[in-house]
Amino acid sequence: MRRVVLSILGVLVFIGLATFLAGEVVETVVVHSYDADGTVHSSKVWVADIDGTPWVRVGRAGRSWGERLRANPHAELVRAGVTTARLATLDDSPETRARVDAAFAEKYGLVDWWFGVVIRKNPIPVRLDPAPPG
Numbered sequence: 001m002r003r004v005v006l007s008i009l010g011v012l013v014f015i016g017l018a019t020f021l022a023g024e025v026v027e028t029v030v031v032h033s034y035d036a037d038g039t040v041h042s043s044k045v046w047v048a049d050i051d052g053t054p055w056v057r058v059g060r061a062g063r064s065w066g067e068r069l070r071a072n073p074h075a076e077l078v079r080a081g082v083t084t085a086r087l088a089t090l091d092d093s094p095e096t097r098a099r100v101d102a103a104f105a106e107k108y109g110l111v112d113w114w115f116g117v118v119i120r121k122n123p124i125p126v127r128l129d130p131a132p133p134g
Contacts, residue, residue, distance in 0.1 A: 026108050031056060031128070032076040033068040033088075041065060046112075047079065048103035054079070055100050057123035058090070066090065066124055077128050085131035092124045100125035 029047045032040050043065040045056045054077060058066030069075060069088040077086045101123070104112045116123075 026111060029054070029056070030078040031065065031069075031086075031088075031126075032078070032083075033065045034072050034074060035068055036071070041068060046104065046108060047077075048100065048107050050099065050103050054086075054128045055103065056126045056128065057100065057104065057120070058126060059119055059123055060121040061124060066126070069126060074131065075128065086128040087131045089127045089129065090124050091127060092122075096125050097123075 027047060028044050031043045031045060033043065034040055041064070047054050047056050049055070058069075070090055073088045075086045075088045077084050108115075
């Protein structure tokens, strides 16, 4: 019985480690969002470009960084070491969701599918447009 329990634990640890490493192998970016008092919060996420515009996804409704972007769309995108000011638009319409999910599936492949199984639930697409100067 002990051997079975240890084997199961070993498999679970392997799956957890593989999931973590798979998430780090492909491009990740950091999105800075701000709460009501201006405190900055950093979220490390995947990104896909559609027609030259970066999109990210909030893994599930109610996530704190998504709620901050809803309340204050001013954000920063850190990509390849470059920080740019952005305006975030959450758009979970079925058409947008399908288009963004397809872009992520194309870029991240099987890893995107796996994260959908273990982490995401109805992800909310977020368009990150350049913020106007000022």
